Amino acid sequence: MTGQPTNWAGNITFAAARLHRPASVAELQAVVAASDRVRPLGTGHSFNRIADTSGDLVSVAGLPSTVEIDHGRSQVTVAAGLRYGEFVARLHEAGFALHNLGSLPHISVAGAVATATHGSGLTNGNLATAVAALELVTADGELRTLTRDDDDFPGAVVGLGALGVVTRLTLDLVPTFEVSQYVHDNLPWHRIASDQEELLGAGYSVSLFTDWTGPRVNQVWVKRRTDVGGEPPQPRWLDATLADGPRHPVPGMSAVHCTEQLGVPGPWHARLPHFRLEFTPSSGEELQSEYFVDRRHLVEALAALEEIGDRIAAVLQISEIRTVAADELWLSPAYRRDSVALHFTWIADTGAVLPVLDAIEQRLAPYDARPHWGKLFGVPPEVLRERYDRYADFVALARRYDPTGKLRNDLLDTYFPDPRELR
């Protein structure tokens, strides 16, 4: 390997001794079987060491780029290493859509699913909830398929790469739809409490962006399905002003990176993400964290964070508030909880950000906040364990799929210790 690979943000240099990019499943099986320390790598968009290993890092991006649409079942089977942006237009052309997308189309399907990546929407589960089946190479090099009928399935989907290397995923599809995206500027903060339902239900997907510098939400992004009807947005809504031009969520950044706004209708895949595939998403120079709390606690959780708003603002580029529907996937941060996700795009300075993270985690502790698996967090393992009903079941599942622990790394050892240590 020439030079150590890093993650997208550049804050993690992977410790791997070797990086593999097998061109066939057989080659992948041989790599996994022969290795005593191995981890799957997606597009490296996670901000922590979740994908790292000291041994063999394996990318599945070199496997054949399968996109098989099953019209009868309304499903697609895709190669795990594909980035969403590489196949979503094909789904639309075939008359289909995915129910949800993250803010960026640059991430791999397997990586997004493994960490429960999400978009927004009161009734929209995260991206992993679309998974109907997955095929994976387990620690012994065997190729296995899991479907919703398997008992292991709800534990395996948001699998953090701990059960094997996923090669293909089958995703549920819905009929294609069009979306119009509107931005509203300067929503008074108190509207979150007084008009929560109208605000968060204003579209198929709603995002609130704030920089914590004043009693306002800087921007409200509303993505409305054009087939649902409803009145066109008013110039003033909940005392916010309809934006007169395209916006970037991070103050001062060019909106050219962002998906089309100003109500221009377009296919779901060109409106649900905030950022376009051909541009750098977000600010590019950043770190991120995100915490999920029960939606019922939104107002109290925000009030708790407001107390440290000046500390947050000092190291922040922008915060985003989104909704995620409850699901049944064991390690999903929205497991059995209709959730709000409180997101922070930080400046690229780990040392300055970590103390603020600690303060946020203390403030959100009463609400049993679950951190995003692919972003920075410091919640102690013994605390996090209590926030997931199926934690011990997942540890046992991972141990069954990987008895020698070859798929483990420092982060998994810290957060998912051997079941015998849990007694």
Ligand SMILES: Cc1cc2nc3c(=O)[nH]c(=O)nc-3n(C[C@H](O)[C@H](O)[C@H](O)COP(=O)(O)OP(=O)(O)OC[C@H]3O[C@@H](n4cnc5c(N)ncnc54)[C@H](O)[C@@H]3O)c2cc1C
């Ligand atoms: C600019 C930016 C914007 C983001 N926006 C959002 C957002 O809107 N919503 C959100 O929820 N998150 C968001 N994220 C976080 C991101 O979606 C997650 O970190 C996601 O895991 C990235 O996917 P990846 O392919 O880069 O995975 P990686 O970071 O490469 O890996 C993540 C995990 O997936 C596992 N994995 C990867 N490939 C496989 C495989 N083939 N088989 C088994 N396991 C595998 C890895 O082992 C690791 O544990 C954003 C990140 C960035 C950088």
